[in-house]
Amino acid sequence: MSSFKLFLIILICGSSAIGLIFIKHESRELFIELEAHKKHRDQLNIEWNELKSEEIRLGNPARIEQQAIEALELKKPAVDEMRIYKK
Incomplete structure (x- = not known):
């Protein structure tokens, strides 16, 4: 296997690993945001009720x-203050 192919495979694997780390981090941030929104929704439901x-x-x-x-x-x-009027 040539050194260029090996370098290319390492580069692709490294890029994939970095992309995976980025996606995991973003997923965690979105999950934290989702939980905050759920908590806020629950507070609004309590206030609404x-x-x-x-x-x-x-x-x-x-x-x-x-x-x-x-x-x-x-x-x-x-009774003495009441008055009844008839037509």
Whole structure:
């Protein structure tokens, strides 16, 4: 085997090894980034569920009515304060 062929085989194997190392490194970086995105997604899902629960709680008609009664200081009129009008 000529020295040129041997040199060419070593060069190709070396290039392949360097390429493999580069691809492995990039794969690890992408995996770390993927895990960070998954963690962020999970945090957003938790926040979304909390916001949906709060929306349900705040939109409860009984709660809204109670707050309106308190804010406007509403009270039921006494019987003598009631007037009934007929057509």
